[in-house]
């Protein structure tokens with residue numbers, strides 16, 4: 062099965078061939094590297110930019126104004142913070158011009174911890190991102206969703222922020238992308254650039270097909286009845302493992318993979334909470350003014366009388382960074398044992 | 413068909429008089445906006461009195477149209493002379509000043525002189541200083557690929573050139589083998605709100621920053637529309653045909669201070685309009701009476717425009733959520 066980096070690459074290739082992508086660009090995005098996570102290897106419209114994140118977002122906005130379809134990569138979301146006002150300009154171009162302009166552009170960026178990334182390769186960005194209006198904000202937790210969300214992002218006429226969890230870039234999918242060769246090694250030989258000299262290399266793209274994950278549609282990752290866990294990205298994969306363990310132990314846990322953070326699938330979350338009466342939101346971002354608090358507020362607004370316990374948020378600790386030594390990351394970013402403990406406590410709480 | 417060669421319109425006598433007419437159109441429009449601010453018909457005002465001698469020729473020389481075959485304009489909040497010279501109606505500027513629903517640029521959402529006119533490639537003017545310099549290379553890249561003579565014109569003030577986005581604009585326009593047709597304009601009025609430029613930037617000729625990037629550049633007297641016309645035409649000719657960037661600094665006046673926040677009172681700086689009028693009279697192109705008639709005509713137009721704007725609807729609750737997302741087909 063394709064890993065997430067390969068899935069993104071396949072989606073971008075599909076976008077170039079069928080959805081009008083004109084430019085895929087960023088720092089080290091073009092040849093020879095094809096992106097620090099290899100997401101852009103061998104793509105025909107990929108090019109290297111100056112090391113200038115603000116210039117990158119400005120370029121994307123300009124290309125969109127000029128009738129192109131750009132996909133800009135910020136190498137790590139840890140370096141997107143100096144772009145906030147340009148991201149805001151992308152998000153408000155349509156509203157501020159009262160509908161005169163719209164800007165079809167995609168910004169993709171790797172996010173989160175889990176790769177021993179220390180202070181500046183472990184940041185999360187979703188809480189800030191969902192605070193920038195006019196954008197659709199997505200984060201896949203598996204390769205096939207990455208493919209489907211990227212195609213939806215490319216096809217959308219508005220700005221879309223595509224966040225890929227760094228820790229999942231090498232994680233293989235569990236389902237084939239439509240058109241993906243069943244033989245993993247064949248895929249590797251077809252689309253992964255060789256180590257060393259790449260001058261004569263060209264990819265042989267498999268005939269991947271149109272497959273879209275619609276925005277605002279969550280995925281029911283695990284069905285259960287006692288507790289609702291809402292998550293996304295790398296944290297989601299921890300939640301499903303924990304849920305499987307707990308289910309074996311007799312505690313039935315429902316896990317919802319949001320996939321789209323803004324606008325998130327309120328109906329899926331409300332329906333689940335109405336069934337279980339208990340909500341846990343799990344993510345890696347720091348806990349104060351965390352996106353999960355927004356999910357909780359909506360649940361309180363809509364499901365208050367269905368709740369059997371106070372909704373809970375398990376998120377990153379409110380500290381300036383994720384430290385390099387494992388002891389720091391382990392104790393500042395949610396881990397499976399903490400998720401399991403939180404689910405158990407919620408399940409045991411009685412009104 | 414995409415043009416492969418651009419010839420600037422000739423600066424004949426009729427054009428010289430037209431420049432005057434448009435300078436007065438811009439001045440009277442903005443003076444009406446200031447009056448609206450003072451009399452409770454609007455709130456904040458910011459604009460370009462004192463920059464007409466540069467802004468009007470710029471607007472007249474634009475290769476106007478939609479799409480990459482034509483010029484893109486990445487303007488700032490002192491660009492009303494340019495946009496009015498391109499043919500916009502003063503009444504629309506008053507609509508934006510008042511914040512009416514009929515404001516064609518933002519439906520009452522943005523400050524005055526924050527234009528967005530898609531059929532003329534005028535992308536939304538942003539209140540963020542200098543971000544336009546980071547965006548202009550994007551449209552210029554599309555123009556480079558498209559071919560033809562279309563260029564991306566970006567304007568801003570002097571203080572704002574201290575922002576990194578100005579550097580970004582220069583850098584992204586000069587990638588080796590990937591040079592972009594961007595005309596960078598700096599309207600140098602020696603101020604950033606209350607801070608004299610000379611106290612915070614080492615350069616008077618900010619255009620010289622282009623030297624480090626190999627960008628041709630020039631600094632001109634922006635209070636003389638004839639000087640400005642020729643300099644802009646020459647710079648455009650270079651950018652259009654060489655497909656490379658150029659930096660044009662115009663030294664201008666700031667006649668009413670920064671904005672309404674500093675009172676919008678008349679300041680004692682050189683005024684390009686009487687200077688130009690003296691020249692037109694001296695060259696026997698016009699008489700004092702004829703020039704006065706131009707002012708009277710625009711005053712009448714603006715008087716009627718204000719009467720009309722006052723009757724027009726204002727946005728209400730039902731408009732707040734409009735245009736957050738575009739729901740039609742993609743493609744600008």
Ligand SMILES: Cc1ncc(C[n+]2csc(CCOP(=O)(O)OP(=O)(O)O)c2C)c(N)n1
Pocket residue numbers: 490539540541542568569570571572573599601603604605670
């Ligand atoms: C990024 C940003 N910083 C600060 C401001 C507030 N501000 C508005 S105008 C201005 C001064 C700009 O001076 P200059 O670039 O010389 O242009 P001028 O107004 O003199 O034409 C400032 C600081 C802003 N709008 N955007």
